[in-house]
Amino acid sequence: MAGIEVSALHKRYPDGTVAVEHVDLSIGDGELFVMLGPSGCGKTTTLRAIAGLERQTSGDIRIGDTLVNDLPPAERDIAMVFQFYALYPHLKTRDNLAFPLRAEGLPKHEVQARVGEAARLMRLGPLLDRRPRQLSGGEQQRVALARALVRRPRAFLMDEPLTNLDAELRADMRTEIKHLQGELGATMVYVTHDQVEAMSLGHRIAILNKGRVEQIGTPLEVYDRPASLFCAAFIGSPPMNLIEVEVADGKLRGQGGLVLTPPPGLPRDRPLVAGVRPEALEVTAPGADRSVPARVVSAEWLGDEIIYVVDHSGGRDVRVRMPPTVRFAADAQVGLRHTGGTPAVYDVRTEELVA
Amino acid sequence: MAVSVDEAVSAGPTPDRPPPARRVRRRGHGRSVLEVVLLTVLAVVMLFPVLWMIETSIKENRDVYAVPAEFFGFTVTLDHFRDVFVGADGGRSALSVAFLNSVVVAGVSTVLATVLGVPAAWAYSRFTLKAKKDQLFFILSTRFMPPVVVVVPIFLMYRQVGLIDSKLGLILIYAAFNVPFTIWMMKGFVDEVPAEYEDAAMLDGYSRLQAFGKFTLPLLVPGIAATAVFALIFSWNEFVFAIFLTSSDDVRTAPPAIAGLIGGTTVDWGLVAAASVVFALPVLVFAYLVRRHLVAGVTLGAVRR
Ligand SMILES: Nc1ncnc2c1ncn2[C@@H]1O[C@H](COP(=O)(O)OP(=O)(O)OP(=O)(O)O)[C@@H](O)[C@H]1O
Ligand SMILES: [Mg+2]
Numbered sequence: 134m135a136g137i138e139v140s141a142l143h144k145r146y147p148d149g150t151v152a153v154e155h156v157d158l159s160i161g162d163g164e165l166f167v168m169l170g171p172s173g174c175g176k177t178t179t180l181r182a183i184a185g186l187e188r189q190t191s192g193d194i195r196i197g198d199t200l201v202n203d204l205p206p207a208e209r210d211i212a213m214v215f216q217f218y219a220l221y222p223h224l225k226t227r228d229n230l231a232f233p234l235r236a237e238g239l240p241k242h243e244v245q246a247r248v249g250e251a252a253r254l255m256r257l258g259p260l261l262d263r264r265p266r267q268l269s270g271g272e273q274q275r276v277a278l279a280r281a282l283v284r285r286p287r288a289f290l291m292d293e294p295l296t297n298l299d300a301e302l303r304a305d306m307r308t309e310i311k312h313l314q315g316e317l318g319a320t321m322v323y324v325t326h327d328q329v330e331a332m333s334l335g336h337r338i339a340i341l342n343k344g345r346v347e348q349i350g351t352p353l354e355v356y357d358r359p360a361s362l363f364c365a366a367f368i369g370s371p372p373m374n375l376i377e378v379e380v381a382d383g384k385l386r387g388q389g390g391l392v393l394t395p396p397p398g399l400p401r402d403r404p405l406v407a408g409v410r411p412e413a414l415e416v417t418a419p420g421a422d423r424s425v426p427a428r429v430v431s432a433e434w435l436g437d438e439i440i441y442v443v444d445h446s447g448g449r450d451v452r453v454r455m456p457p458t459v460r461f462a463a464d465a466q467v468g469l470r471h472t473g474g475t476p477a478v479y480d481v482r483t484e485e486l487v488a
Numbered sequence: 489m490a491v492s493v494d495e496a497v498s499a500g501p502t503p504d505r506p507p508p509a510r511r512v513r514r515r516g517h518g519r520s521v522l523e524v525v526l527l528t529v530l531a532v533v534m535l536f537p538v539l540w541m542i543e544t545s546i547k548e549n550r551d552v553y554a555v556p557a558e559f560f561g562f563t564v565t566l567d568h569f570r571d572v573f574v575g576a577d578g579g580r581s582a583l584s585v586a587f588l589n590s591v592v593v594a595g596v597s598t599v600l601a602t603v604l605g606v607p608a609a610w611a612y613s614r615f616t617l618k619a620k621k622d623q624l625f626f627i628l629s630t631r632f633m634p635p636v637v638v639v640v641p642i643f644l645m646y647r648q649v650g651l652i653d654s655k656l657g658l659i660l661i662y663a664a665f666n667v668p669f670t671i672w673m674m675k676g677f678v679d680e681v682p683a684e685y686e687d688a689a690m691l692d693g694y695s696r697l698q699a700f701g702k703f704t705l706p707l708l709v710p711g712i713a714a715t716a717v718f719a720l721i722f723s724w725n726e727f728v729f730a731i732f733l734t735s736s737d738d739v740r741t742a743p744p745a746i747a748g749l750i751g752g753t754t755v756d757w758g759l760v761a762a763a764s765v766v767f768a769l770p771v772l773v774f775a776y777l778v779r780r781h782l783v784a785g786v787t788l789g790a791v792r793r
Contacts, residue, residue: 147616186687206690213691219684221703233692284692 134320135197135287136162137183142192144178144344152178153189154344160288163318165311167335169325171367175344176324180290183322185209196287212281213290216297218273220265226252226276227261233284247283254313255279271302278310288320295330307333328368332356340364358477362484365408365477371440373408374451378478380405385478389448389469390425396475396488404481411454413473416441416461424468429461445469538768544761545569552757568762582737583763586745590767593655593741594723597662601719604663605670606712610700612671613678614686624675627668635665635728643732653734658741661729666719673718677711678704713778721771742767 137160144153153175160166168176181187183194185206194201201209212233220229230251234244252258255275265273274294281289294310295303311334314321325331331338332352340347340355340363348360359365365373378385378393380401385393393407417424427445434457441453441461453469461467480487519527543559544552551562575581611617612624642661643652651657681704689699731744740748746763749756 147618148620181687184687184691186690205695206687207693207695209691211691213687215684215687217682217684219682219688221685223706236689236693 134162134318136160136164136320137288137322138193138195139179139183140193140195142179142182142194143190144175144182144187145190151344153182156192156341156344156346158339158346158349160320160322162320165314165319165321165323165334165336167323167325167331167338168341169328169331169335169338169367170341172326174341176326176341177292179341180213180292180322180324184211184213184290186213210284210286211288211290212284212286213292214274214277214281214294216293218265218277220273220276220280222265225262225264226257226268229265229276230257230261230280230283233280237284247285251279251283254282270298271306274298274306275309278313282313282317288322289314291321291323293325294323295325296327303330310334328370340367342367358486359408360486362406362408362479365479369410371411371452371454373410373477374414374449375479376407376409376448376451377481378405378407385476387448389427389445391445391448391469391471392423393471394475396478399478399488400480405487406479406481407476408479409451409471409476410473411440411452413471413476414443414451414453415470415472416443416453416455416459417468417470419466419468421468421470424470427467427469429463429465429467431463432461443467443469541761541764541768544757545765546762547758549756549758565758568756568758569766571756571759572763572766583742583745583749583759585738586740586742587766589655589738589740590724590742591770593658593662594720597659597666597723598716598720600659600663601666601670602712602716605667605715606674606708607700608667609671609674610678610704613675614683624672627671631665631668635726639728639732642729646733651733653736653739655739657733658730658739661733662723662726666722669722670715670719673715674708674711677708677715681707710780717775717778720774724771 137158139156139158139160142153142156142158143151145151156175156179158166158179168179170176178187182189183196185201185204185208189202196209196211221232224232227248230248231244234247239247252261255278257272257275257279260268260272260276265276268276274297277294291310295306298306307330310321310323313319323331323334325334332355335352337349337351338355339349340360342363348355348364350358350360355364355368359368359373362375365375376387376389376391376393378387380386380395380399383395385395385399385405385407387393387407393409399405416427416429419426425445427443430442430444430450432442433440437457439455439457439459441455442450443453444450451469477486478488479485543562545568546564546566547558547562548565548567551558554562571581573581573584575584612620617623646652646657651660685703685707686696686699689703690696694702725743726741727743727747730741731747734740734744737745742763746760746767749760749763
């Protein structure tokens with residue numbers, strides 16, 4: 134296994150589309166690194182550049198200690214799993230697995246041993262003699278993963294490998310991939326636009342937007358302190374409430390009267406926005422201690438929680454996550470209060486985290 | 489000829505793809521009377537000339553002119569077929585030479601168009617190119633004009649470079665006409681084969697060309713067969729270029745040679761019909777042999793999109 138260094142990657146397609154503006158990544162040996170971002174932000178392009186399937190316009194890519202800019206994919210010693218599994222339709226599972234090994238020219242018994250091992254890891258025993266079309270989507274994906282495993286590559290690249298599976302299977306495969314990665318100590322770059330997948334899988338997450346990295350951090354860091362307004366709006370469902378605030382008397386005051394604890398080192402001379410997670414707010418009975426008057430606009434019952442949309446005098450509507458036991462009717466007069474710690478605060482103009 | 493090809497194309501659904509709804513309805517509820525009547529009329533109109541050609545080819549020449557025409561009960565003779573291949577002097581006839589020329593010209597030009605067109609189609613399908621759409625449009629635009637429009641300039645060009653009255657000249661012009669068609673048709677087939685196969689193969693240790701040859705190409709065989717049949721039929725049937733650009737018996741292909749039989753003081757209709765039957769057979773047989781490929785789906789069912 135090996136780490137991957139991407140520096141100042143820029144990719145412009147011949148038709149003029151700039152898919153990757155500027156990306157720096159430093160992926161550790163044995164790390165499960167997730168690239169997360171909306172559609173079209175350049176995730177696939179970055180991954181394909183690492184794989185060598187796409188030549189970057191500028192920038193360097195290192196795998197381990199090797200500068201691989203000019204190496205064809207075949208010589209980079211990495212495996213890739215695609216959203217569409219790319220199993221060879223005319224080959225049985227067994228031969229699909231053996232294929233990359235035969236391409237390398239390994240001796241027969243070695244091929245057999247490795248196929249056996251991968252089949253055991255991914256529990257493919259009964260499927261070995263079937264062709265791809267005789268396999269379900271989940272089974273095909275397991276074969277595709279096993280196919281990536283047999284080569285014992287220096288790193289795995291995965292491009293939305295679970296997108297085509299239904300929700301339940303996706304959760305299972307997620308666990309499986311995480312387990313496998315830990316067991317093998319594999320370096321893995323995992324691309325997804327599903328934040329749940331990113332949060333549950335990644336050791337670290339890179340959030341991409343328009344061909345640039347917005348933030349790199351552990352799932353917790355990314356959730357607690359989004360580095361920019363884009364990240365704040367992208368992570369979490371529902372995402373953070375962005376509340377325009379002013380600093381006064383050592384407090385952050387929102388337009389609707391909400392009072393928040395300011396983080397240290399706030400600049401005073403520019404317009405600020407505080408990012409407040411829906412679970413850091415609380416809907417209370419009207420007039421409760423430290424609450425501001427508010428009105429329930431609507432409520433979404435999700436079973437294990439209720440998301441209230443609340444209008445508080447003059448401020449923007451905010452979303453509040455409450456346990457299902459606390460019920461207010463729509464249009465009810467209520468109180469709104471902040472219960473979390475210090476919020477993340479952003480500069481409105483630069484859209485970046487200031488404190 | 490066109491009739492047989494059309495039929496071959498629409499024959500039988502493939503198991504992989506659901507047949508169009510129209511066909512399902514027919515299968516499901518039986519054909520309505522109107523459909524049967526219309527199809528019968530169509531079949532008669534289409535097939536009668538063919539039938540008449542076959543009859544004429546086995547009638548003696550005096551029966552050909554019989555009024556009223558004889559449908560049955562004429563003396564059957566195979567003399568005309570002998571005359572197609574054996575000349576008056578007992579050696580090879582001019583017609584048989586023309587048939588051989590047709591085989592060579594149609595075969596080689598089709599191979600050439602396929603060898604050039606398939607990789608081009610692959611490239612157009614797989615790579616991002618500058619002004620790709622414009623390039624493809626330009627390629628297609630060479631087919632907008634019917635041959636008769638360009639035949640005179642080509643005649644002059646050919647005279648300059650010495651390609652007039654040569655099989656090579658015909659092969660080149662047919663290939664030139666078939667390459668755009670091959671590119672367009674094959675691009676559709678290549679688009680259907682997911683590029684990930686090649687990506688995966690390249691990561692597995694193959695070069696781009698090896699990946700194409702080893703994975704994509706086998707999946708394209710049905711498409712190539714279908715495309716080649718159409719190219720072959722075009723070259724085999726082509727008349728305008730053949731009659732303008734060739735003149736001598738040992739270069740001429742079958743269509744102008746057969747047409748050459750008509751004219752003069754007496755026309756040996758039996759010979760014309762027999763030559764036409766012989767001329768029509770190879771394409772029929774070929775289209776029949778590859779009919780499965782003409783309709784086969786391209787990928788083998790591993791595609792989940
Ligand atoms: N071969 C190509 N030629 C031209 N433009 C391309 C090509 N491939 C991708 N692009 C463009 O580059 C941008 C980034 O594409 P990319 O596939 O990397 O996005 P992505 O983040 O993987 O999106 P998704 O989540 O939809 O897969 C998009 O605007 C896309 O249209
Ligand atoms: Mg993508």
